Amino acid sequence: MHRDAWIAAHGPCVYCYGTDNLEVDHVERKNKTIRTRDIWRLGQTRREAELKHCQVLCRQCHILKTAQDNGHWPLSIEDVDLFWKLKKLGLKEKRLAGALGISVSRARNLLEGMSYRRGEN
Ligand SMILES: [Zn+2]
Secondary structure, eight states: OOHHHHHHHHOSOTTTOOOSSEEEEESSGGGOOSOGGGGGGSOHHHHHHHHTTEEEEEHHHHHHHHHHHTTSOOOOHHHHHHHHHHHHTTOOHHHHHHHHTOOHHHHHHHHHHHHHHHHHO
């Protein structure tokens, strides 16, 4: 089973029930043995074993969860949503930090998390 089919079978987002921009997430980081985007290159047995530890999240919830897992900050879903809108407008980390009331380093972490996330697709 490939990525899109797996997501379709296991969605929508388990956090917010959203159906847009769905992604594969490891429920517990300790069970992650491979990058999510590499799962689909595995043979069937290993792939299914890895996917047993995964769930479907929308991009926004995935960013939020990853940020919390990384201990960066407790940021609300609304803040993540706002961040995406501001990011689309091309705001840099300093202004993003000001808009969200977080430190510049946290804004940078979020930006870096987002570019990493894009690579997952
Ligand atoms: Zn969601």
